[in-house]
Amino acid sequence: MRRAAVVCILFVFAMMMAGCGQGKQAESAPQTSAKSDASKQVKVGITQIVEHPALDSIRKGIIDQLAAEGYKDGTSMQLEYVNAQNDMNNVATIAQKMAADHKDIIIPITTPSAQAVVNQAKDTPVVFSAVTDPVAAKIVPALDKPKANVTGTSDASPxxxxxxxxxxxxxxxxxxxxxxxxxxxxxxxxxxxxxxxxxxxxxxxxxxxxxxxxxxxxxxxxxxxxxxxxxxxxxxxxxxxxxxxxxxxxxxxxxxxxxxxxxxxxxxxxxxxIDYYKLGKQTGVMAARVLRGEKPGDIPVETLKDVxxxxxxxxxxxxxxxxxxxxxxxxxxxx
Structure with a gap:
């Protein structure tokens, strides 16, 4: 009898331990889910030819607007920003690297940066900012009908x-x-x-x-x-x-x-x-539209008309x- 009782107790104890093990597995499930969510971050690249107040205002406007649209760096967005230090060799290298990095979108600020990115990123969506004349720069064939993967904003001044x-x-x-x-x-x-x-x-x-x-x-x-x-x-x-x-x-x-x-x-x-921060925010709105699935080629190039x-x-x-x-x-x- 005593032996049977001991066997019964051991059996019950084993069942309880098995239940605890299942509970730990269940507790670990959200960690796997969180990792999966993190892997869904959109990859955004921003490149600008040089830092000065006007261009820095554009970049801030872009990042602020993307955050307002639900794309926050470190959570739903993985942002890479690179400044070319006004060196055309750097401009080309940055464009090549970003194009090879399979970004969800690349946002080049200024004409030289946009030209380099468009030449390298044949399939990656591109939304440029502060390109004075994107047609003359051969970035898009027309303002109302840009390239399939390219659109953006112009900072044309009157x-x-x-x-x-x-x-x-x-x-x-x-x-x-x-x-x-x-x-x-x-x-x-x-x-x-x-x-x-x-x-x-x-x-x-x-x-x-x-x-x-x-x-x-x-x-x-x-x-x-x-x-x-x-x-x-x-x-x-x-x-x-x-x-x-x-x-x-x-x-x-x-x-x-x-x-x-x-x-x-x-x-x-x-x-x-023009207000370059507002131009950046306008660019950010366009970038968010592309990240949600719109084709850049279906979005005409925009200009901030208010001066x-x-x-x-x-x-x-x-x-x-x-x-x-x-x-x-x-x-x-x-x-």
Whole structure:
């Protein structure tokens, strides 16, 4: 009897241990599920040619909007951001690596980065940002019917209005200096637009072409005594070296005007500029649509149409300029 009782107790104990083992297995199931969810993170690559306030604002807008759309870095999104340091060799290498990494989407910021990515990523969805003229840059064949895997946003600036603005501040304007990177298609397109608008007003455009950031200051110095004002297009090389340009312009007493609001905040006199953070958010909306399944080729290229007159009062004063009365009412004046 005692032996039978002991056997019975051992049997019951064994059954209880088996039940505990099953309970532990059940408890471990959510860990497997969590790992599976993590593996479903979308892989997003962002690349930009160089860091400066305007481009950094775009990137922040993209990331903030993706988060608002439900794609948060570290949870539902695995984000890789790479800056090319304004080196075209780096631009090509980054594009090649991201294309080979099977990203769910690549978001290149600026024309050179977009050109490189589009050349490498034949199947990966691409949503570019801050490409001034994507057709001229051969990134898309048309704004309303882009490539099957490519769409994005343009930061085209109204160059006719920029020339009018410079003329309003400098009524005796006869010669307008323009500094730009001759190797950037977007910059060359803008300079052609500036020249056309200036010619209509009887103003001569004096070009100072550069190929890298080290040439920006000498380029500005070369305009001394030749021009009445300088207008900078949306040019990454020139904007990233703006402080050296401004130093040369101050020495020559040549007022500098810009094509983006961040450069006015840094010391240019004025611009009809777009809000680059808003452009980034607009790009983020488009990227989220693609991540949810829409084909990039079905989404036309978009432009941020709203422009804001921004005037740096301190910069204007430093160049001996006053703010025209007709511009004060609608301007955002930085003091």
């Amino acid at each position: 160059m006719d209005k920029q020339v009018e603005l410079v003329h309003a501040f400098v009524p005796k304007l006869k010669n307008l200096g323009v500094i730009y990177n001759t190797g950037e298609v977007n910059a060359s397109v803008q300079v052609d637009m500036i020249e056309k608008a200036a010619q209509a007003k009887g103003i001569k455009v004096v070009r100072a072409g550069v190929t890298n950031s080290n040439e920006v200051k000498p380029g500005a110095e070369s305009l001394a005594g030749k021009v009445d004002a300088i207008l900078i297009p949306v040019d990454n090389t020139v904007v990233s070296s703006f402080e050296s340009l401004l130093k040369a312009a101050n020495a020559a007493k040549i007022p500098v005007f810009a094509s983006d609001s961040d450069t006015v905040k840094r010391g240019a006199v004025a611009t009809y500029g 804001q007159l921004i005037v740096n009062a301190k910069a204007a004063q430093s160049f001996g300029l006053s703010i025209p009365e007709q511009l004060k009412a609608g301007a955002q004046i930085i003091k």
